[in-house]
Amino acid sequence: MNVIGTGLSGLVGSRVVELLSPAFSFEDLSLDTGVDITKVDIVVPRIESSTAAWVLHFAAKTDVDGAEHERELGAQSSSWIVNVKATEYIVAACKRSGKRLLYVSTDYVFDGTKDVYTEEDTPNPQGWYAVTKYEGEKRVAELEDKSLIIRIANPYRAQFATKPDFVAKIREKLAAGERILSPSDQVFVPTFIDDIAQAIRTLIEQNASGVYHVVGSAALSPFAAAKAVARTFGLDQSLVTPAPFTSYFAGRAPRPFRAALKNDKITKFGVRMATLDEGLKEIKRQLSLRAERE
Ligand SMILES: NC(=O)c1ccc[n+]([C@@H]2O[C@H](COP(=O)([O-])OP(=O)(O)OC[C@H]3O[C@@H](n4cnc5c(N)ncnc54)[C@H](OP(=O)(O)O)[C@@H]3O)[C@@H](O)[C@H]2O)c1
Numbered sequence: 001m002n003v004i005g006t007g008l009s010g011l012v013g014s015r016v017v018e019l020l021s022p023a024f025s026f027e028d029l030s031l032d033t034g035v036d037i038t039k040v041d042i043v044v045p046r047i048e049s050s051t052a053a054w055v056l057h058f059a060a061k062t063d064v065d066g067a068e069h070e071r072e073l074g075a076q077s078s079s080w081i082v083n084v085k086a087t088e089y090i091v092a093a094c095k096r097s098g099k100r101l102l103y104v105s106t107d108y109v110f111d112g113t114k115d116v117y118t119e120e121d122t123p124n125p126q127g128w129y130a131v132t133k134y135e136g137e138k139r140v141a142e143l144e145d146k147s148l149i150i151r152i153a154n155p156y157r158a159q160f161a162t163k164p165d166f167v168a169k170i171r172e173k174l175a176a177g178e179r180i181l182s183p184s185d186q187v188f189v190p191t192f193i194d195d196i197a198q199a200i201r202t203l204i205e206q207n208a209s210g211v212y213h214v215v216g217s218a219a220l221s222p223f224a225a226a227k228a229v230a231r232t233f234g235l236d237q238s239l240v241t242p243a244p245f246t247s248y249f250a251g252r253a254p255r256p257f258r259a260a261l262k263n264d265k266i267t268k269f270g271v272r273m274a275t276l277d278e279g280l281k282e283i284k285r286q287l288s289l290r291a292e293r294e
Pocket residue numbers: 006007008009010011012013029030031032035036037038057058059060061062082104105106107133152153154155163
């Protein structure tokens with residue numbers, strides 16, 4: 001199947017391409033292929049003239065703390081221009097050419113005050129990055145039954161040098177013998193990117209629409225997660241030090257305190273979403289296979 005993709009060089013998009021090719025053939029709309037998605041005259045004709053039935057929109061400005069510094073710029077901020085304005089252009093092109101649109105969103109659209117969040121819960125984004133991602137969601141929802149929004153959280157994979165994920169950062173610090181502070185009262189649902197790829201494949205094959213929480217199957221604290229990383233990779237767990245959420249993130253962009261998203265809706269489609277322990281075990285297996293080959 002031929003699909004159009006934005007953000008395919010990123011942490012999540014590049015792994016999705018690795019896992020879904022060659023079943024899916026990706027038309028890459030990126031700065032490298034001459035497409036800046038914020039340029040309406042460039043992005044719209046590229047989408048409208050394609051024969052692909054689906055657009056997979058991964059591209060975003062993803063620097064959460066960086067976005068906060070430009071909040072006062074509002075619609076002139078680069079996060080708004082990429083996450084909202086460019087999404088508007090993509091939606092308009094999809095509308096005119098009858099394409100389906102998959103948009104990748106975030107657990108940060110929730111304010112983190114509830115114990116668990118389902119797809120029925122109303123977002124209340126706090127940080128500027130989260131505001132722009134939720135505005136993007138609203139634009140995509142205008143496509144009605146041709147809109148598909150997947151919310152992911154703290155995605156991780158075996159290896160991606162360009163932008164290390166949280167697991168890679170923890171591994172690197174612990175391997176260097178550095179002590180790490182980690183919130184012990186916060187809750188999140190880290191998501192194995194390989195599972196996101198399978199979820200996307202399934203949702204596309206079913207021509208699904210609506211909102212899906214495509215997240216890991218275990219909610220835990222970042223402190224417990226860091227301990228799990230240390231345990232799995234034989235690193236020193238005693239270097240992982242608990243810290244309160246409020247002091248850990250002081251002076252940084254607001255984030256949800258409790259972002260325990262439920263994933264029943266996607267797992268009912270038969271997609272298995274790993275717990276962090278399961279994902280880490282699989283990463284270890286993939287890394288040792290790679291090491292054997294080299
Ligand atoms: N990473 C997370 O923790 C996380 C958590 C929840 C949700 N998400 C969402 O998941 C999606 C993928 O995130 P990610 O971490 O994989 O992103 P990423 O690694 O930061 O990559 C961002 C991608 O967007 C592209 N891009 C940015 N501006 C562009 C423009 N003007 N024109 C064309 N392409 C542009 C980048 O292209 P270049 O490489 O050419 O710059 C890159 O491919 C995003 O929508 C993000 O909001 C991420």
